[in-house]
Amino acid sequence: MNSTQPAASPKHLATSGVSADHPGVNELFALLAYGEVAAFYRLTEEARMAPNLQGRINMASMAAAEMNHYELLRDALEQRGIDVVPAMTKYAPALENYHRLTTPSTWLEALVKTYIGDALAADFYLEIADVLPDEVAGVVRAVLSETGHSQFVVEEVRAAVTSSQKQRHRLALWSRRLLGEAITQAQFVLADHDELVDLVVSGTDGLGHLTEFFDRLQHTHSTRMKELGLA
Amino acid sequence: MNSTQPAASPKHLATSGVSADHPGVNELFALLAYGEVAAFYRLTEEARMAPNLQGRINMASMAAAEMNHYELLRDALEQRGIDVVPAMTKYAPALENYHRLTTPSTWLEALVKTYIGDALAADFYLEIADVLPDEVAGVVRAVLSETGHSQFVVEEVRAAVTSSQKQRHRLALWSRRLLGEAITQAQFVLADHDELVDLVVSGTDGLGHLTEFFDRLQHTHSTRMKELGLA
Numbered sequence: 219m220n221s222t223q224p225a226a227s228p229k230h231l232a233t234s235g236v237s238a239d240h241p242g243v244n245e246l247f248a249l250l251a252y253g254e255v256a257a258f259y260r261l262t263e264e265a266r267m268a269p270n271l272q273g274r275i276n277m278a279s280m281a282a283a284e285m286n287h288y289e290l291l292r293d294a295l296e297q298r299g300i301d302v303v304p305a306m307t308k309y310a311p312a313l314e315n316y317h318r319l320t321t322p323s324t325w326l327e328a329l330v331k332t333y334i335g336d337a338l339a340a341d342f343y344l345e346i347a348d349v350l351p352d353e354v355a356g357v358v359r360a361v362l363s364e365t366g367h368s369q370f371v372v373e374e375v376r377a378a379v380t381s382s383q384k385q386r387h388r389l390a391l392w393s394r395r396l397l398g399e400a401i402t403q404a405q406f407v408l409a410d411h412d413e414l415v416d417l418v419v420s421g422t423d424g425l426g427h428l429t430e431f432f433d434r435l436q437h438t439h440s441t442r443m444k445e446l447g448l449a
Numbered sequence: 450m451n452s453t454q455p456a457a458s459p460k461h462l463a464t465s466g467v468s469a470d471h472p473g474v475n476e477l478f479a480l481l482a483y484g485e486v487a488a489f490y491r492l493t494e495e496a497r498m499a500p501n502l503q504g505r506i507n508m509a510s511m512a513a514a515e516m517n518h519y520e521l522l523r524d525a526l527e528q529r530g531i532d533v534v535p536a537m538t539k540y541a542p543a544l545e546n547y548h549r550l551t552t553p554s555t556w557l558e559a560l561v562k563t564y565i566g567d568a569l570a571a572d573f574y575l576e577i578a579d580v581l582p583d584e585v586a587g588v589v590r591a592v593l594s595e596t597g598h599s600q601f602v603v604e605e606v607r608a609a610v611t612s613s614q615k616q617r618h619r620l621a622l623w624s625r626r627l628l629g630e631a632i633t634q635a636q637f638v639l640a641d642h643d644e645l646v647d648l649v650v651s652g653t654d655g656l657g658h659l660t661e662f663f664d665r666l667q668h669t670h671s672t673r674m675k676e677l678g679l680a
Contacts, residue, residue, distance in 0.1 A: 255502075258509050262493040271486075271541075272534050278489045278516050285513035288506070303503050310502075 238351045242417025244298055246346065247291050247357070248305035249407065249414070254288035255306070256313040257281070257335065264328040273325070276370045280332060287361045294357040309407065316403040320396055326378055326385065327392050330446065333371040334396045337442045341435055349418070376447040390448040397439045401432055469582045473648025475529055477577065478522050478588070479536035480638065480645070485519035486537070487544040488512070488566065495552075495559040504556070507601045511563060518592045525588040540638065547634040551627055557609055557616065558623050561677065564602040565627045568673045572666055580649065607678040621679040628670045632663055 236243075258281045265277035295302045322328040340362060347358040379386035408415050408428070419428065443449035467474075489512045496508035526533045553559040571593060578589040610617035639646050639659070649662065674680035 255506055255509060258513075259493065259496075259505070262490065262512075265490075270534075271538060274490070275486055275519070275534070278486060279520070281493075282489075282513040282516035285509050289510070303501075303506070307502060 236349055236351060236417060238354050240413075240417055242411075242413040242415075243350070243354055244295065244300050244305065245411055245414050246417060247295050247298075248300070248302070249309045250343075250358075250361070251288055251291040251295065251302065252306040252309040253313055253339070254284045254291065256310075256317060257339075258284040258288070260317045261332065264322055264331070267322070267325040267328050269325055277328075277332070280336070280368060290357060290361050294354075312403045312407045315406075316399055319399050322392075326375060326389060329371045329375055330389050330393055330448075331396055333368045333375070333446065334393055334439070334442060335400075336368040338397070338400055338435065338439070341438045345431065345434065346418075372445060379447045386448060389446070390443065393439075393443050393446070393448055397436065401435070404432075467580055467582060467648060469585050471644070471648055473642075473644040473646075474581070474585055475526065475531050475536065476642055476645050477648060478526050478529075479531070479533070480540045481574075481589075481592070482519055482522040482526065482533065483537040483540040484544055484570070485515045485522065487541075487548060488570075489515040489519070491548045492563065495562070498553070498556040498559050500556060508559075508563070511567070511599060521588055521592050525585075543634045543638045546637075547630055550630050553623075557606060557620060560602045560606055561620050561624055561679075562627055564599045564606070564677065565624055565670070565673060566631075567599040569628070569631055569666065569670070572669045576662065576665065577649075603676060610678045617679060620677070621674065624670075624674050624677070624679055628667065632666070635663075 261277050261281040261284065265274050265281075268274045268277060292302050295305065320331060322331050343358050343362040347355040347362065350358060375389065379389060408418075415428070418431065440449060492508050492512040492515065496505050496512075499505045499508060523533050526536065551562060553562050574589050574593040578586040578593065581589060606620065610620060639649075646659070650659065671680060
């Protein structure tokens with residue numbers, strides 16, 4: 219099992235009550251598209267802390283995968299008649315704030331951020347895919363199938379936290395902060411975009427209450443912390 | 450026709466006198482692999498000069514393509530039993546020197562560097578593919594078929610040099626400097642690696658004299674300068 223994917227597939231969300239022309243779909247894709255480009259540039263910046271060439275190569279491969287995701291989302295938006303760059307731009311503040319507030323100060327923090335970020339994105343994509351109509355869900359699943367480039371992180375972080383209890387505590391706190399900031403920024407985005415809220419809660423088989431959605435993210439986050447030896 | 454490819458295909462090089470286990474093949478792949486990773490990081494750094502999000506996205510897509518090339522080369526080296534990262538590392542000085550000596554100071558210089566660099570790499574890959582045995586040439590051709598992401602540069606540079614004669618002269622000089630530094634560094638690499646020299650000149654149908662090889666690079670470079678409106 220690819221451990222960057224959620225521990226339990228949310229099967230209770232299998233049927234969709236959302237139509238493909240729901241205005242939230244374009245907004246969601248634009249948000250995710252900006253997220254991929256922002257992640258690309260942050261990864262390449264944070265890769266400067268890599269202690270060696272192998273670390274820089276791993277981070278570059280992760281970053282390249284983000285651009286592949288971006289291209290899937292861009293193509294989907296273009297097919298839906300959307301002018302991609304302006305549509306993305308309105309999500310810049312939330313995503314740039316997330317990255318600004320979670321700038322790692324060590325290589326290990328950068329690794330944990332990469333892993334947790336990749337995993338949270340995978341959770342999010344999977345939850346979302348299950349409430350979307352098939353034609354739209356296909357795009358999201360294609361992006362999701364492209365994740366899992368962050369496995370190289372596990373070995374390096376586990377080795378570091380096994381040999382240092384102090385590192386373990388420090389990185390556990392860091393990991394909780396990453397989740398906290400991600401949820402905070404997600405809530406800001408939802409507060410500003412009714413069509414996104416409507417998308418995630420619409421239909422009886424939708425994501426259900428937002429609280430439950432965030433609860434599930436928190437649960438899968440705990441799984442990842444265990445994988446990294448942080449919990 | 451994809452204008453990042455050479456104006457004339459070097460058909461005179463169609464038959465190979467090189468065997469797949471020539472020691473130069475591993476060296477060549479390692480050199481190209483380091484080149485791709487170095488290009489990735491330089492592109493993302495130079496993209497900071499982009500005036501807008503579209504520019505940053507274009508550069509990120511280019512950079513992601515470099516990592517796709519890298520992965521093809523890495524897989525080929527692994528299949529040949531080579532420990533990839535140490536093999537690449539010895540080519541770091543030449544490639545880092547090239548980039549250090551050609552650090553752009555404006556967005557237009559960054560665009561021209563991207564285009565000329567991508568095109569030179571394409572020329573080089575194509576020349577090399579034609580002297581390699583089929584099983585090895587396949588890797589190089591797969592990388593080559595992935596190039597051509599730099600077309601976005603043409604429009605922007607042409608517009609800038611059409612409206613400013615000063616920009617045209619400045620970017621023409623810059624473009625010549627890029628070629629000069631590329632050739633200088635290539636010669637340093639060849640001087641240090643006999644097996645690479647042997648690879649490029651071996652066989653009656655090999656690349657022939659190195660001088661001719663560099664002459665051809667110069668010729669295709671002129672074609673690119675015309676495409677950009679610089680000659």
